[in-house]
Amino acid sequence: MPQALFRHLYRYRRWYLLLLSALVLALFPNRQAPPQGRHLDDIRHRDFIAVFTRNTPTTYYEGRHGPTGFEFELIRRFADHLGVSLSMDASRNIEGVLDAVRSGEGDLGAAALPLDPTLEGLYFSRPILELQPLVVYRRGLPALREPADLMGRSVGAIRGSGAGLILRELQVELPELSWKEAADLEVADLLQRVENGSLDAAVIYAHQFKLNRLFFPGVENGFELGEPLSMAWALPSGQGLGLLEEANRFLYALQLDGTLDELVQRYFGHDDYLEYVGARIFINDVHEKLPDYADLFRKAARDTGFDWKLLAAVGYQESHWDPQATSPTGVRGLMMLTNPTAEEVGIADRLDPAQSIDGGARYLLQTMDRLPEEITGTDRLWMALAAYNVGLGHLYDAQRIAELRGGDPHAWTDVREALPLLQNREWYSQTRHGYARGGEPVIYVRNVRRYYEVLNYVDRSQQQFFQLNQRVPDEDDDSLFNTVPPVL
Structure with missing residues (x-):
């Protein structure tokens, strides 16, 4: 056999094997196979599906509000689809997961498994995610x-x-x-x-x-x-094709209705946030600076009802967690409070980080409480942050502009489009408070949201990360x- 042809066949052998497996299943679906639905019937009879996975940030882990992870989200939905409860075992490595499924101890393996048709005793589902x-x-x-x-x-x-x-x-x-x-x-x-x-x-x-x-x-x-390889679920090959076919129908439906893309984006789609601020600078500040102020943010969060990580994100946007920060206009401190704002919330020393964080949190709460009650949900939070930056008067003006343009004055998406128009005479001449650098609060809210999402990721993953490193003796x-x- 010519060497080039040998290399080609060797390199793409798994794809030829996958194609061959599919053809065999199509031509001889019942040959030496148990009843088609036996495995699926057993699962429904016992009322739970036993899934083996791995304890990693990309598959399954315990978050602040319970189990989470990309594969957990899929498996939880699949169990609901089958109408059964879910039993998860995350104690194995990849080989242990495959052995558990192959032996019948597990009904399904969902552990960032590469689709490999050469493995004996296993079926693999349709591809779920591309693995590059x-x-x-x-x-x-x-x-x-x-x-x-x-x-x-x-x-x-x-x-x-x-x-x-x-x-x-x-x-x-x-x-x-x-x-x-x-x-x-x-x-x-x-x-x-x-x-x-x-x-x-x-x-x-x-x-x-x-x-x-x-x-x-x-x-x-x-x-x-x-x-790229393909990530797929593994199922035992000796118990019929009913569960495999049901899993493939389920995954295909998630792909069609956009749920699969939504989950991929939620778990793997936010790397640009770190690129925006500089990954090394931000994560260094998270490790080096934030621990000095985390307890102060937590206390302010308990007093005001905000998530402490949101307050920390505001502090980073304001000063990069520098309690001595001072702007050319005289705004000072970790939360960059003006003198009038400090007096309003009863802060005597803006350069004291405890007072600054407490004052900034209470001022944000006051700002949010002053918004019209028609603004609800996250729209209320984003508009409060915009007002924290640009002032309530200018936010109200942007709401009016949004309404004049046929938008919803209570929706952040429409107000966000209106805020930069406060820089244009055509529009600010129609408002009560006049000109404002309306593009700045849009960038401000965007950055706070980015920092907040990164801090959320760090918070929910850091414990998992250290557990992984401590697991190995x-x-x-x-x-x-x-x-x-x-x-x-």
Whole structure:
């Protein structure tokens, strides 16, 4: 067989196997198979579905308000679709999840599993999410920009994650390539080892790096490696096709109605927030500055009913958490209060961080309470923040402009469009309070929302992150990894 053809068949073998599997199922759907719906009937009879997953920020974890995670959201909806309760086991690694499903201990595996039709004893659902392998490397090393740059580097991967499939394909072209695989580590563990120098690089997935990069400013984005894989659910192959077909119908419906895209965006779509402020600066401030003031934000939140992270986001937008901040116009302190505002809320020392945070929180609450009662929900919060920045009078003027333009004066989306018009004589001449730099409150609210969402992510993920790193005992890394040798 010509060498080029051999390489082509080897590289794309999994796709040919997937196509062959689909053809076999289509042509011989009942051959040596149990009754079509037996497994699904068993689940409905016992009234629960047993799902095995992994305890990671991209799959399933305990958040502030209970279980959450991208795959948990999908599985919870699937259990509701079946009309049964949900039993989750997140104690296994990838290989353990697959073994549990293969043995029948679990009904379904949902653990960021790559679709691999070569695995025996398993069916895989239709693809759920594209998994783009990504090489990341330690900051300070020469840039890794192509596969050849991996030669001579210490490269790590998670066994069973699909990274090994891509690397083995790469070995056909680079037979001297070698890497390390570990079954009992997660993405955070690999990135930590890259940052501290135990590894030079790692192969993970792009969406995993987007979520975890917050905690690892010393890890660089290298290059995409190979073609994307597909994330799918795993099901036991010896119990009929009823559950598989029902899962595929369910996932297809989520794709059609937009729910799947919405979940992907919710969990993996906000990396630009950090890019806006500078990932390294912001996360450094979260770690270095915020702990000095977090308790003060929490106390102010208890007194006013706001989320403490929202108040912290306002403080970052105002001063980058600098209690000595002073503007050319005389606005001062961590929450950048004017003298009249400080007097209004009873603050004697604007440069005292406790007083500034307390005063800023109470002023925001007063501002919100003064808004018309027709403004509800998050619209009320965003407009209060805009008024905190530009003043209530100018916000009322923007509401009037929104109404004159045929919009809803009680909806932030319409008022947001009207605020910049306060800079145009054509419009501000029709208002009570006149000219204002109306574009600034729009940017102000946008930035506070971005900081707030990032802080929400850090808050719900930080405990999970440290749990992942503490899960591995202090032992020599060599005992955690198996080395995949070259194929010379």
